[in-house]
Amino acid sequence: MLVQECLTLSAARLPEKTALVCGDQRFTYRELDAMSDRLGHALVRDGVTRGDRVALHLPNSLEAVVGLFAALKAGACFVFVNPSTRPDKLKYILNNCRARALLAPGRAWSGELRDLPRDCPSLRCGVRCGPDGPNPPPDLASFQAIQAEGPVAPLPRVNIDLDLACLVYTSGSTGEPKGVMCDHDNVQFASAAIMTYLGSREDDIVLCALPLSFDYGLYQLLMTFRAGGTLVLERGFTFPALILQRIQEERVTGFPGVPTLFAMLLRMDRSGFDLDSLRYLTNTAAALGPAQILALRAAFPRATLFSMYGLTETKRTLYLPPDQLEARPGSVGIAIPGTEVWIEDEAGQRLGPGATGELVVRGRHVMRGYWEAPEATALRFRPGPIPGERLCYSGDLFRMDADGYFYFISRRDDIIKSRGEKVAPREVENALQLLPGVSAAVIGVPDPMEGQAIKAFIVAHGAPVTEAQVRAHCRATLEDFMVPKYIAFLDELPLTSSGKVSKLGLR
């Protein structure tokens, strides 16, 4: 089964059903199917062929949803890029995957992306989405104009399920983002496994405020469409009261969140909202504390809470069956249906209950490796017992209890998890060190709202710099979620005996 069949099969079965709610606009399955056919034809006309990469640098929107399915229908592989990604990193990603096409907001094409095609030689095709800025580049098609074209035939199926469906870029400890290659079968297998334990249904109405560039957000779309449900797509969770309003108005049944979002909702006075339609809540990206779990269950007594764990390299890995929540609040559970996990020590020996070791994952959700990064791939994806199969070595340390439930201990690298997003300290340090005369060390510090907050220690060797300058520089060069919340100035960075920066003493 190909990923676009989430849409096409539901469109054949439930053509007039509302598939997507974006703000005050509603779209049926039939409309989305036809819109993605039109855009798919336009991409093919502009030279997109089987296996090409089509990048989507878009906020959660109709254009992002249609763009994803259009890329697949054209035989291509889609690549979401977070809408707050700055032009330099966007360029890096586009050149890394040699994107053939880019869908981006019209305003961005008129502004910071105007010179992009010059720096990205692989780009042959650009689409302007949403309102245009001044002097829109005339050689780029507009989403709206494409949709004004007449009816078109469905595109011929050109892929098989071993072809890549998407690249999901993820931060590595080196600071350079890597594209996780997901084939159609990986994505469909992972979706089906998750839908099995969530009990996804055709009458589900799922509210997604997570960005589609985050695989947790992306799969909400794919799974809801596959079940024939309705997706309420929000731009983000900046306005938590708006989310509660939408849950009430749309009678939402499924609500995926991250600890930051749940912390915001728990802090609010919810008495004016009717939230009884909620059937389930899911949490991943970072663990909920036992107190937060209790508070959530008290706040949403009718909803079942799923605690989960995953990594982009296998999509979802573990989930805690809700009937275990009381007995094992600190556990993220067992392998998702149809897969297996175990823990190993550094010598590759399987460990039993109580011991701490690296989580190893086996199943058809183990992705195909990192795009054109054989060394990083060889480290994370290693051969399994049967010739040709891949295991995923998660890089995360876990412990298993006597009944086979898993507990997250720590990461092996120094990646920070802030607001549910992965942040490589190295990437923030590299950005800070572009300031003249500045050296920097970045750590994560515990934060009740963000899980971990980013804290930067700055040493100015030359002219003094102010906190405002540092913040302004970060806002101009880094994605929103990478901008340090705390900035501290030091006379010098602590060093280890070998002369490397020592972060152990930094708080």
Place this chain on the structure above:
Amino acid sequence: MFMEIEAIAPVIREFLARNFLFSDQGFGYADDASLLGEGIIDSLGIIELVAFVEKQFGIAVRDQELLPGNFDSVSKLSAFVHGKFTDAG
């Protein structure tokens, strides 16, 4: 504290220009431009903006009032702050 709505907007514009656009050339966007939609502020920025209006205008913003209809443009925010004065008076 009471201020006319015409007096509120410039204070907000200046705060946004200084803290989010890093500009001493003024705000440069229309008063009805979407702060999030235009990328002028992000979700952390909204929290800073709330703290600013609470302190600057001596009002309290309740969680339920933190909505795009109140905060997503200079004109919406000015009207919201003005409404607070009127409610209180």
